[in-house]
Amino acid sequence: MLNTKNTKLITLCLIGVFFNQHSFADIKLSGEIKQGALVIGKTANDNVVTFDGKVLPLSEYGDYVFGFSRDDDKTHQLMITQPNGEKELKTLTPLKRQYDIQRIEGIAKKIMNPNPKAVTRSKQDGAQVSTARQTLSTKTDFAKGFIAPITGIITGVYGSQRVFNGVPKRPHYGLDYAGKTGDPVKAPAAGTVVMFVSDMFYSGGTMIIDHGHGITSSFLHLSKSYVKTGDEVKKGQVVAAVGSSGRTTGPHLDWRINWFNMRLDPALALKAVAIK
Incomplete structure (x- = not known):
């Protein structure tokens, strides 16, 4: 010192x-x-x-x-x-983590090379999501801490990644919860709905809630939204329903947390509690 x-x-x-x-x-x-x-x-x-x-x-x-x-x-x-x-x-100095990396060989070339139309559509969707996540509001709902948006078995974790034929794919940046189509999804913190799109190419029904100071929650693969863009929601309020929309193998909720466009781990966000 x-x-x-x-x-x-x-x-x-x-x-x-x-x-x-x-x-x-x-x-x-x-x-x-x-x-x-x-x-x-x-x-x-x-x-x-x-x-x-x-x-x-x-x-x-x-x-x-x-x-x-x-x-x-x-x-x-x-x-x-x-x-x-x-x-x-x-x-x-953030502690370095070990992530779940799966290496898979023998993947067909047609899977490794997606349809150009799909790539174009996904880029358009990504730009819309990125814009929503750039929201800077004076809301302070993040400071009250977060709750899990759904009760269910966690089937996918932040940071995991697959390597197909030696080519690393994009890491998974969410926390996946198993669920049934129609299961209620709750707001993990209060905030403002800044985006809902029912049919994004990869993520299907996608909702983003602003919690203030650049912190947002995203919900992917939704089957339904009970709120609309611009609505104010309370912590614990049911805002959507689990689905299997977009590119997914079955119904589940993919919950993501961002600080602007920096992807954070929702599991760690749950540990950041309100300071008195």
């Missing part, structure tokens, strides 16, 4: 440490310092918070949020600056 007249420098290499309402002076964090994690922070509302030099939105209650990508192996700087100029710094 290095102390100067105007600066308190706290440099900690935090590898896999869990913070739950634990603080040094002005830094309170809840969540895991781990690849794919969502981290909720709280400080005085007149402070300035930066993450790697970028100012994070701060609510009137001092809430802020950030995250780490699936393969993040960098060291990050979280800085709190008080109105008097005094600063507090934490260096955060």
Whole structure:
């Protein structure tokens, strides 16, 4: 620790440490310092918070949020600056994770080379989803923590990946829950519905809910929506129904969490609880 007249420098290499309402002076964090994690922070509302030099939105209650990508192996700087100029710094190094990688050989070439029309359609869908996830609102529903949107057996996890004929495919970025068509899907946190499309090529019925400060939930393969774009929803409210729309082998819910377009692990988001 290095102390100067105007600066308190706290440099900690935090590898896999869990913070739950634990603080040094002005830094309170809840969540895991781990690849794919969502981290909720709280400080005085007149402070300035930066993450790697970028100012994070701060609510009137001092809430802020950030995250780490699936393969993040960098060291990050979280800085709190008080109105008097005094600063507090934490260096955060996310814990490296081991993901489920399946290697499969002998896949037919026609499967390895999808239809060009399908590729074009999926790119159009992806652009629409990306735009919805860029929403930056002042909502602070993320700061109240998350609940699972469905009760069911988890059949797919974040970060898993298949390698077909030696070619890595895109990792899975959601948490899959087994279910039956029509099973209720609940909002994991309050927010605003910013997108619902019933027939996206790969993901079928797709809904995105904004929880504030760039944090969104996405639900894929839905059979029905009970809300529409622009609706405000409450935590635990039934907003949709499980389905098997899009490219899927059976009914299930694929739940995803994003910080803008950074894909986070919903299972870790459930561990980031509200800070008092």
